[in-house]
Amino acid sequence: MKLLQRLLPVFLILCLVSTGIGVMAQDVVEIDFSIWAGCESSEGLAIQNAIDAYEADNPNVKVNLICIAGDGYQERISAMIASGTNPDMGYLNEAIALEWASEGALLDLTEYFQNDPVASARLPQSFYRYGDNQILGTNTAGEIMLLFYNKDNFDAAGLDYPPTNAADAWTWEEFVDVCQQLTIDRNGNNAASAEFDPENIDTYGCNTGTWWAAYHPLLVSNGADIFSEDGMQVVLNSPEAQEVFQSIYDLMYVYHVMPSPAAFQARQDVGLQTGKLAMQIDGHWTTSSLADTEGLNFGIGVLPRFDEPVTTFLGGVTVIFANTEHPNEVFEFYTYHNDPEYVPMYSDGLWMPLTEEYYTDPVKRDEWLHGQEGVYPEGVEDSIVDYTLNYAVQAPIYWVKNWPQIMDEAIGPAIEAIFADEMSVADGLNQAVEMGNALTEGRWVNP
Amino acid sequence: MENVASKGRVAQEQRGLSRKQRNLLWGLLFTSPAIIGFFLWQFGPIMAAIGISLTEWKIVGTPEWIGLANYQKIFTTDPLFLKSVSVTLIYTALSVPASIAFAFFLAVLLDQKVRLLPVFRTIFYLPSIVPFIASSYLWLWLFNPDFGALNAIIRPLGLPESKWIFASDSVLPSLALMSLWGVGGTMLIFLAGLQGVPKQLYEAVEVDGGNVWHKMRHVTIPIMTPVIFFNFVLTTINTLQTFTQPFVMTQGGPNNASLFYVLYLYRKAFRQSDMGYASALSIILLLIIGVLTYIIFRTSSLWVFYEGERD
Numbered sequence: 104m105k106l107l108q109r110l111l112p113v114f115l116i117l118c119l120v121s122t123g124i125g126v127m128a129q130d131v132v133e134i135d136f137s138i139w140a141g142c143e144s145s146e147g148l149a150i151q152n153a154i155d156a157y158e159a160d161n162p163n164v165k166v167n168l169i170c171i172a173g174d175g176y177q178e179r180i181s182a183m184i185a186s187g188t189n190p191d192m193g194y195l196n197e198a199i200a201l202e203w204a205s206e207g208a209l210l211d212l213t214e215y216f217q218n219d220p221v222a223s224a225r226l227p228q229s230f231y232r233y234g235d236n237q238i239l240g241t242n243t244a245g246e247i248m249l250l251f252y253n254k255d256n257f258d259a260a261g262l263d264y265p266p267t268n269a270a271d272a273w274t275w276e277e278f279v280d281v282c283q284q285l286t287i288d289r290n291g292n293n294a295a296s297a298e299f300d301p302e303n304i305d306t307y308g309c310n311t312g313t314w315w316a317a318y319h320p321l322l323v324s325n326g327a328d329i330f331s332e333d334g335m336q337v338v339l340n341s342p343e344a345q346e347v348f349q350s351i352y353d354l355m356y357v358y359h360v361m362p363s364p365a366a367f368q369a370r371q372d373v374g375l376q377t378g379k380l381a382m383q384i385d386g387h388w389t390t391s392s393l394a395d396t397e398g399l400n401f402g403i404g405v406l407p408r409f410d411e412p413v414t415t416f417l418g419g420v421t422v423i424f425a426n427t428e429h430p431n432e433v434f435e436f437y438t439y440h441n442d443p444e445y446v447p448m449y450s451d452g453l454w455m456p457l458t459e460e461y462y463t464d465p466v467k468r469d470e471w472l473h474g475q476e477g478v479y480p481e482g483v484e485d486s487i488v489d490y491t492l493n494y495a496v497q498a499p500i501y502w503v504k505n506w507p508q509i510m511d512e513a514i515g516p517a518i519e520a521i522f523a524d525e526m527s528v529a530d531g532l533n534q535a536v537e538m539g540n541a542l543t544e545g546r547w548v549n550p
Numbered sequence: 551m552e553n554v555a556s557k558g559r560v561a562q563e564q565r566g567l568s569r570k571q572r573n574l575l576w577g578l579l580f581t582s583p584a585i586i587g588f589f590l591w592q593f594g595p596i597m598a599a600i601g602i603s604l605t606e607w608k609i610v611g612t613p614e615w616i617g618l619a620n621y622q623k624i625f626t627t628d629p630l631f632l633k634s635v636s637v638t639l640i641y642t643a644l645s646v647p648a649s650i651a652f653a654f655f656l657a658v659l660l661d662q663k664v665r666l667l668p669v670f671r672t673i674f675y676l677p678s679i680v681p682f683i684a685s686s687y688l689w690l691w692l693f694n695p696d697f698g699a700l701n702a703i704i705r706p707l708g709l710p711e712s713k714w715i716f717a718s719d720s721v722l723p724s725l726a727l728m729s730l731w732g733v734g735g736t737m738l739i740f741l742a743g744l745q746g747v748p749k750q751l752y753e754a755v756e757v758d759g760g761n762v763w764h765k766m767r768h769v770t771i772p773i774m775t776p777v778i779f780f781n782f783v784l785t786t787i788n789t790l791q792t793f794t795q796p797f798v799m800t801q802g803g804p805n806n807a808s809l810f811y812v813l814y815l816y817r818k819a820f821r822q823s824d825m826g827y828a829s830a831l832s833i834i835l836l837l838i839i840g841v842l843t844y845i846i847f848r849t850s851s852l853w854v855f856y857e858g859e860r861d
Binding site (some may be wrong): 178179181184185197202203207208293326364365366368369370507510511512515516517519523525526538 | 608609610611629630689691694695696697698713717718766801802804805806817821822823825831855
């Protein structure tokens with residue numbers, strides 16, 4: 104008790120002093136910004152760079168970075184929203200952002216973009232729009248789907264590297280042929296040879312991935328799509344779409360050049376980094392982790408095509424919440440947080456710039472692609488820059504309503520069953536269409 | 551003496567409280583942390599969930615009152631509701647009896663007088679303190695059709711290999727098999743119960759010429775029925791709320807064959823941010839669990855034996 108009595112005055116004084124500081128500090132605007140990466144991760148540190156730059160230019164603003172690493176970001180933000188303690192600005196899942204924007208929980212950024220000539224010059228594919236063509240934000244960063252490969256596998260087989268120019272993209276047959284030559288069993292036979300043993304594969308030639316962003320560009324390339332243009336129909340059972348899924352299925356179960364989902368899960372060593380996989384279709388962000396791998400000799404090419412060469416443009420969105428008290432300051436910070444000038448994640452290979460001049464102005468382009476040695480391989484002026492500007496279509500997640508439910512409940516399970524060899528391609532796609540059509544709600548904005 | 555007692559009684563009555571009332575007051579005071587905790591963290595949220603279940607609420611914005619529309623949708627037009635209920639019930643029917651039997655079997659083994667008994671007890675209890683997430687990842691490996699340990703054991707024996715969690719007809723039995731790994735807690739309760747079985751009853755069986763089976767059938771099991779009952783209720787309630795294993799291992803697949811109820815509820819709440827609908831699902835789960843528990847309790851008089859009870 105005596106200790107308490109002695110400490111009490113000290114405590115009271117502290118209280119008074121801190122209130123005083125609070126009163127004096129009222130001129131400082133505080134912005135909370137949440138990201139789904141650790142504060143000490145390379146992304147967290149890079150964002151901190153942008154914060155430092157912004158705070159130096161705006162001494163009256165303080166940005167608090169809220170780092171929510173790993174799973175559970177969506178849950179945390181939801182809980183914050185429900186209790187009114189959400190940040191001013193944050194990364195957000197694309198589909199949830201569209202839903203929340205239409206409920207009025209996100210700031211309508213249409214006018215803010217209109218009044219900012221630099222921000223409004225972002226890539227047209229990167230804008231998320233809702234309601235009456237209003238803008239809720241842009242991608243946090245640009246991303247497209249690409250063909251990554253390990254050069255050592257190609258050199259060992261004496262094959263040419265995949266094309267980097269979309270105009271020269273492999274046809275699907277050429278792609279399968281290369282996959283076969285690069286798939287090697289434990290006796291050293293490749294998948295094109297008669298002695299090939301599919302039960303004992305050492306190195307796989309390719310992995311297209313089985314998630315929507317992997318098959319979407321292939322569908323569009325073949326004149327198919329996931330949804331009809333009005334967003335009311337799932338059109339995965341068209342002959343062209345069936346051809347694409349059958350082709351991916353055949354890579355696994357007919358040609359044995361791509362690991363099945365079960366094999367992929369078990370063979371943790373199947374990856375470009377270990378040399379046990381020669382080609383992988385994945386998002387541009389993969390560049391960063393491949394470049395970080397010591398001694399890995401990787402390249403980037405364009406996706407194989409069925410008909411037209413196409414890639415898909417995608418990426419999470421950064422939003423500003425409608426209940427922010429400082430919309431102007433927050434929007435200004437919005438333009439800083441993914442400006443390549445302040446954030447090193449572009450030359451790291453994790454993000455693609457959103458501003459068009461980084462694709463068209465050779466000086467800026469070199470800053471991005473060659474600002475750091477040993478990140479981007481040769482040919483990315485074609486396979487990334489030209490590919491993005493001239494061949495990238497927006498992923499349907501930008502415009503289809505009710506995306507999470509349709510993907511979780513109708514399309515995802517059916518595609519999973521096809522690739523697990525549980526259902527035929529036709530049955531699986533018919534199931535996806537039948538269940539999906541009961542859930543479609545159209546588009547967020549009419550084109 | 552009488553004088554003192556009557557004085558005390560007078561003093562009490564002067565304060566306006568009888569002994570009974572005072573006892574009640576003290577009782578409430580001492581149990582208040584639990585009672586307040588219950589109302590704040592359990593009863594309150596349940597009431598809130600009932601309220602939210604009658605609204606359309608996307609987490610953001612104001613909840614919009616829609617009456618019983620969520621329930622109507624769940625029971626009439628939602629194909630995955632029935633799917634998830636059947637997945638959960640099938641899994642419960644597979645997993646609960648198997649875990650109870652297996653835990654009981656282990657407890658009987660660990661009740662024998664053998665060397666290194668504490669070591670064995672520790673070994674069999676240990677898996678149950680491994681976090682679900684970690685054990686789920688471990689079993690993901692064991693279950694792998696091509697490279698997993700389970701098929702590697704089966705293959706040389708000439709038995710048919712299974713695709714385990716990677717096929718829709720084997721995913722639930724596989725997960726039920728995995729649930730046996732974590733029966734340590736149940737086993738411990740059985741073990742404590744076994745040690746309370748009076749030794750003279752076994753001796754009586756021996757005197758009557760009974761063997762091991764007779765001891766088990768006529769002494770151990772009847773005396774253990776209250777413990778079996780307790781474990782049965784708890785395991786059932788927990789199993790109906792299975793979430794981590796499908797969340798980590800199968801994401802509900804293949805083709806929704808392991809779409810457990812709580813996983814479905816979680817998706818509605820946090821992936822589709824449809825809180826009203828998710829709340830309605832949670833209330834229905836509460837009712838399902840309540841009804842099943844009630845049935846188990848009602849049937850317990852048929853098979854649970856309490857010492858000192860008269861027929």
